[in-house]
Amino acid sequence: MRSKGDPEQARQLNIALILDLLKHQQTSSRAQLAKKLNLSKMTVSAIVSDLIDDGIISEIGEGDVASNGGRKPILLHLSKQNMYVIGIDVGRTNIAVAIAGLSGDVLHKARTSTCADHSVESVLAQLKDIVESIITLSKIERSKIIGIGFSIGGLIDKNRGYIDVSPDFEWSDIPMRARLEEMFHIPVVIDNCTRVMALGELWHGSATGVKNLFYVSVGFGIGSAIVMNNSIYENYSEFGHVYITRKNVRCDCGMTGCLEAVASGKAIEREANANLVAFGDPGHWITGKEIHQSAQEGNEAALTVLCNAGRYLGRALSMVANLFHPEKIIIGGGVTNAGKFFYEPLKKEFLTHTMAALRDSIDLEISLLGDDAGMLGAVSLALDTYVFRSKLITG
Numbered sequence: 514m515r516s517k518g519d520p521e522q523a524r525q526l527n528i529a530l531i532l533d534l535l536k537h538q539q540t541s542s543r544a545q546l547a548k549k550l551n552l553s554k555m556t557v558s559a560i561v562s563d564l565i566d567d568g569i570i571s572e573i574g575e576g577d578v579a580s581n582g583g584r585k586p587i588l589l590h591l592s593k594q595n596m597y598v599i600g601i602d603v604g605r606t607n608i609a610v611a612i613a614g615l616s617g618d619v620l621h622k623a624r625t626s627t628c629a630d631h632s633v634e635s636v637l638a639q640l641k642d643i644v645e646s647i648i649t650l651s652k653i654e655r656s657k658i659i660g661i662g663f664s665i666g667g668l669i670d671k672n673r674g675y676i677d678v679s680p681d682f683e684w685s686d687i688p689m690r691a692r693l694e695e696m697f698h699i700p701v702v703i704d705n706c707t708r709v710m711a712l713g714e715l716w717h718g719s720a721t722g723v724k725n726l727f728y729v730s731v732g733f734g735i736g737s738a739i740v741m742n743n744s745i746y747e748n749y750s751e752f753g754h755v756y757i758t759r760k761n762v763r764c765d766c767g768m769t770g771c772l773e774a775v776a777s778g779k780a781i782e783r784e785a786n787a788n789l790v791a792f793g794d795p796g797h798w799i800t801g802k803e804i805h806q807s808a809q810e811g812n813e814a815a816l817t818v819l820c821n822a823g824r825y826l827g828r829a830l831s832m833v834a835n836l837f838h839p840e841k842i843i844i845g846g847g848v849t850n851a852g853k854f855f856y857e858p859l860k861k862e863f864l865t866h867t868m869a870a871l872r873d874s875i876d877l878e879i880s881l882l883g884d885d886a887g888m889l890g891a892v893s894l895a896l897d898t899y900v901f902r903s904k905l906i907t908g
Contacts, residue, residue, distance in 0.1 A: 713890030827862030
């Protein structure tokens with residue numbers, strides 16, 4: 514690919530294209546890069562030389578001789594030992610941290626329960642302990658860690674590095690990027706957890722190569738993210754607050770009838786605990802895990818609660834399908850652990866309300882990344898920001 518205009522902009526675009534190709538193909542020769550990207554061999558050789566000097570890519574030996582003879586090509590791949598990133602995913606109940614190389618492969622990871630008081634200072638103290646511990650465990654030189662990706666729920670101003678509002682933690686106007694950079698002396702990029710999870714699906718999950726994606730995370734609340742033309746849509750996507758029912762169920766946002774008020778993990782627990790007798794009156798707040806277990810045991814109340822939540826989400830996702838027609842819809846978050854009790858009514862409702870002309874061309878599936886989705890997404894966020902810069906390609 515050739516780019517007109519400013520020579521430095523063209524060079525930066527070509528660097529991004531070369532790195533993107535190596536990310537997806539893992540190995541390639543200079544000649545193959547030039548051919549696939551429609552660049553001159555001289556341009557590719559100059560860029561590759563700089564990337565080798567910078568420690569971003571490495572030569573790994575000779576490839577096979579081409580059919581027309583000639584010298585064996587020198588193969589290139591992303592460096593495995595020169596640069597690393599850290600991914601941090603902060604949730605209401607758990608904090609997950611990982612350190613990974615340029616390919617995104619996780620070398621070490623750790624998970625801990627989020628502190629009970631949810632204060633900024635307490636969470637930062639936890640982050641300091643767990644991040645320092647994983648750096649020590651990895652035995653990686655700190656100077657080789659080029660960036661940190663940070664994921665949390667709420668309204669996030671990525672450009673300023675601020676958490677504008679995080680309902681889960683009752684935080685507002687927190688300069689999180691500055692606080693983390695001051696703590697670790699490493700560049701930091703932050704973003705909303707669901708956008709980060711969607712990015713993780715593009716890098717590590719089943720959305721690799723997908724051009725248009727709708728991702729929804731169903732956990733304590735409901736979050737969503739949109740991918741259009743291979744690029745994360747960075748404005749807010751508040752799918753959890755679409756109007757879905759006439760039931761007078763008040764949502765935390767202040768409105769009634771929101772999807773989040775009837776289909777989130779919090780809503781499922783609230784519904785079950787309003788009918789404790791049907792669960793044998795255990796004498797304590799029933800958790801989502803216990804509701805799932807009761808469903809497995811055939812408890813009708815548990816089956817109904819999970820079925821209703823799934824139906825509401827399936828109906829809402831049919832609206833997304835009819836409006837947006839993405840290639841794929843991926844559902845992540847802890848509620849998906851309820852498996853068939855949640856997913857089967859969801860899928861049935863989705864198919865019922867999605868136009869026949871569209872539904873067969875949309876893949877609807879549960880995320881394969883599980884509890885690591887946010888952590889892997891945070892790793893991807895750091896790599897994309899400090900190395901690959903995919904925005905140069907997608908615009």
